[in-house]
Amino acid sequence: MTGPDAGLSTGTTKPLLSVLKGECPAVPPMWLMRQAGRYLPEYRALRAEKGGFLELVYDSAAAAEVTLQPLRRFGFDGAILFSDILIVPYAMGQDLWFETGEGPRLAPILSETDLSALKPDLGRYEAVYETVRQVKAALDPSVTFLGFAGSPWTISTYMVAGQGSKDQGAARRLAYQDPERFGAIIDAIVDSTVLYLSGQIQAGVEAVQLFDSWAGSLSPLQFERWVIEPNRRIVEKLKALHPAIPVIGFPKGAGAKLADYAAGTGVDAIGVDETVDPHWANRVLPQGLPVQGNLDPLALIAGGRAVEESIDNIRAAFAGRPHILNLGHGILPDTPIAHVEALIAYVRQGKDS
Numbered sequence: 001m002t003g004p005d006a007g008l009s010t011g012t013t014k015p016l017l018s019v020l021k022g023e024c025p026a027v028p029p030m031w032l033m034r035q036a037g038r039y040l041p042e043y044r045a046l047r048a049e050k051g052g053f054l055e056l057v058y059d060s061a062a063a064a065e066v067t068l069q070p071l072r073r074f075g076f077d078g079a080i081l082f083s084d085i086l087i088v089p090y091a092m093g094q095d096l097w098f099e100t101g102e103g104p105r106l107a108p109i110l111s112e113t114d115l116s117a118l119k120p121d122l123g124r125y126e127a128v129y130e131t132v133r134q135v136k137a138a139l140d141p142s143v144t145f146l147g148f149a150g151s152p153w154t155i156s157t158y159m160v161a162g163q164g165s166k167d168q169g170a171a172r173r174l175a176y177q178d179p180e181r182f183g184a185i186i187d188a189i190v191d192s193t194v195l196y197l198s199g200q201i202q203a204g205v206e207a208v209q210l211f212d213s214w215a216g217s218l219s220p221l222q223f224e225r226w227v228i229e230p231n232r233r234i235v236e237k238l239k240a241l242h243p244a245i246p247v248i249g250f251p252k253g254a255g256a257k258l259a260d261y262a263a264g265t266g267v268d269a270i271g272v273d274e275t276v277d278p279h280w281a282n283r284v285l286p287q288g289l290p291v292q293g294n295l296d297p298l299a300l301i302a303g304g305r306a307v308e309e310s311i312d313n314i315r316a317a318f319a320g321r322p323h324i325l326n327l328g329h330g331i332l333p334d335t336p337i338a339h340v341e342a343l344i345a346y347v348r349q350g351k352d353s
Helices: 015-020 041-050 053-057 060-074 087-091 122-138 152-161 169-177 179-203 220-241 255-265 278-284 297-302 305-317 337-348
Strands: 078-080 095-099 103-107 144-150 207-212 247-251 269-272 291-295 323-327
Touching: 015 144, 015 207, 015 323, 041 053, 041 060, 053 060, 053 095, 060 078, 060 122, 060 337, 087 095, 087 122, 087 152, 087 179, 103 152, 122 144, 122 179, 144 152, 144 179, 152 169, 152 179, 152 207, 152 220, 169 179, 169 220, 179 207, 179 220, 207 220, 220 247, 220 255, 247 255, 255 269, 255 278, 278 291, 278 305, 291 297, 291 305, 297 305, 297 337, 305 323, 305 337
Parallel strands: 078 144, 144 207, 207 247, 247 269, 269 291, 291 323
Antiparallel strands: 095 103
């Protein structure tokens, strides 16, 4: 094989990629969502030097350094690109900035402005692609490099409201009141996301994850329309371009709709959040489908027996199924580094003996 998907033969050289391809090693590979971030002092120092989050993302050398920091500390099996899900609406033509202590802002907001008013600037993806190239050049060959994007429903909630919200009410209202207009927003996000992820793959990532952080806020029919169907189209389009690249779907809060998501989207692996019983998930998900998760980030903060009991339960539930050990959502800023080290030691005990 030649081109961007070349060199993806698995085996023991890339444990995480092997699991995404369906293998079941005795010890699950590990990475942690948001592993490159605020719990690390080296990250906080670099962010302070750069002056802000977006400035850090758009400095490719700095973003590559942040991506690599947790690999140096912990020896994870996966590296996750340091960027932000809102780079997609930024490239689609919305202004993006971060209010200190309050989070991201987008303008103009699509609850008040038509999508046609935006002027796309695909050049806003280029710095991210350069980050990928720099990380790829420095990455240990045993580590799987993961790219990512936000899923259309989650991205739309920010684009419509201009910021995050507790109930995603603005986007939910628009989806009910004017599904044709809302559908056009979703369609545009699908197309831009495929372009963005394809660019990440061409630059060097070996698998991608779709984050649907707000999937749990929708009713069943809306979930089918605005979560399952758009993600299915992204997977289908990506597979046409890059058939060997695994796609991980992470519909946080999907709960009982998890099996429908897995069957309907065609993802190669599925992330399971901390609220899901892993034994139930193992029963209802398609046999052999790789899973990722689902340690509670707060259990990791507690450490000790809380982590060990959770890990024992998760591994028992997914015994015999391809499994990537991960959190059920992102690592929290006040997570003790010693607890991450203990987590890794507990999961990998006896691996090299």
